[in-house]
Amino acid sequence: MAKKITMADGRTIEVECLSCAITSGLIEPAGGTIIETENFHAHQDVAYPVPGLVIVASKRHIHCLDELTESELIECINLVQAIRKAQRDELGIEYVYYFYNEDTTHHFHLWMVPRYEWMNEFGRSVESLRPVLLHARNKMNNKENLDKVFKNIDLLRNALKNYKR
Template identity: 70%
Template sequence: MRKITLANGRNIEVDCLSCALTSGAIEPDGGVVVETEYFHAHQDVAYPIRGLIIVASKRHITSLDELDEREKIDYINLLTKIRRAQRDILGIEYVYYFYNEDTTHHFHTWMVPRYEWMYHFGRSIESVRPVLLHARNHMNTGEHLSEVMEAIAALRQELNK
């Protein structure tokens, strides 16, 4: 078991945080945005950026090449559906997509929106970490968290029609 402190300050003990999230044992702040047979999408509110979505596999795998054919189809369809909702519902013009294989969590993809304020940190892939750190360290205010929660609700409504 690992001891983990969640974004809301709550301490939990789990074998795998992703297993706990995707199984519903732990509810992410703001709730699940959308779920399919193979994937779970939510926002990590520790990074209060409106429209930032994490898509995680329900199966305990770490790499893209471990997805079976049904999971691959579900994955690309879900990413496409979320991206369309980000654009249509939240007006998000650009998104960075990230996934890495050297994680202790399940295979997951971060969909990080690009906003005008972020260009202060640069325009390349190298700017994303400073943007995330800035959001975590300086944007955890009522106003930003409220915007994030409203975006989660709007995306959930659109994606679960």
């Protein structure tokens, strides 16, 4: 069933699956692709403008971890680790929260959410994740922060450009 989706930049599109639309290149995510491998695609969802946040999505329309082939699984975890390393080396990110739900309305995508000091007011661990993302979406959608978000996307993309796929 097609869904109407309003993009961060105001465009409205109708797609069956947003993850398919992004990983196939039908939709260019704001800030562009951070890195792409044979079976995976990494980008930031700037609707949640946390600097250094990365979403890693499979290209195949699957939902559950046990649907990945063994080689996809290895490709995925190696990619996630390379992105994690770039977050540390380029952006100085000390900790990352990982979130992934299989009952998504899109398809397989892993959130890599950097942890910042300001997030402590929303608690720690998993219960802080939703309030943190809502705070970012509702209160951090300003030019200064978005400049940082886009700069960080460029830094990550640049750091990963020689990644051995």
